Amino acid sequence: MEYIELSVNISNQEQGEILTALLSDYPFEAFDGDETLLKAYAQKSEYEPCSEQVEQLLREQQVGFSVQSVVQQNWNAEWESEWEAVDVDGPRPLRIRAAHHEPAPEGVLDVVIAPRMSFGTGHHTTTALMARTIATMNLGGLSGLDMGCGTGVLAIVAVGCGAERMMAVDIDDWACDSCRDSLALSGVASQVDVRCGSIDVVNGEKYDFILANINRNILIDMMPSFAKLLGKGGQLLMSGFFVEDVEILNEVAEANGFHRVESLSSDGWAVLKCRKI
Helix, strand or coil, rough: CCCEEEEEECCCCHHHHHHHHHHCCCCCCEEEEECCEEEEEEEEHHHHHHHHHHHHHHHHHHCEEEEEEECCHHHHHHHHHHHEEHHHHHHHHEECCCCCCCCCCCCCCCEECCCCCCCCCCCCCHHHHHHHCCCCCCCCCCCEEEECCCCCHHHHHHHHHHCHHHHHHHHCHHHHHHHHHHHCCCCCCEEEEEEECCCHCCCCCCEEEEEEEECHHHHHHHHHHHHHHHHHHHEEEEEEEHHHHHHHHHHHHHHHCEEEEEEEECCCCEEEEEECC
């Protein structure tokens, strides 16, 4: 079976995440890359019927790209074999790992995930920031929403830090499958529900807190929905954006009935914690 490799030049991680989300609407089976290059893989027979649409999309995004044929392989297995466990320090230290990695030592929260390429492994700075902040929150007996859950790592951390129930939502089917596998591996499947779709799949529900590690523009678009999903005193923890975007997000949050509690940063990325008033 012949595959194609689509290579896209990107300027930063945020642009890569946005393009990954856009390309996920097409028959790509895996994504890989770094801060400067995003790679997407699809069967040639599946790619050719939509190639003009994909390439027009990339031209509209004003990014350079190339397409080449490659030999078939198990993309995720090869990528996962090179993936290393992540240790996050803080008030509640934790280890984010795959099943083949060494378990966390005693006293460290063991978060076992089934990683899929580009869907949240804990290596990104924002994941560590979110996990570290979650560990400072009083979540005992509360219910929460992990919006844009990826592998479900933040939902698992929240349960490990006392949350009673979690809802994990992602727009990508592959991410949702990865999340379900991660929940089983971490032994918390009975406490976390998974739904595929955007935020409309939880319309009308209420949560005590929301975790959203996405990107600035999507967070801004979802802010009115976050406000409806949280009652008075509800906590909103957001990341996926740069330090310079904190004030913009804070203004939008305040306009939707939130009050800033704190903001933290690392390597140019930020976390913003708000409370519904």
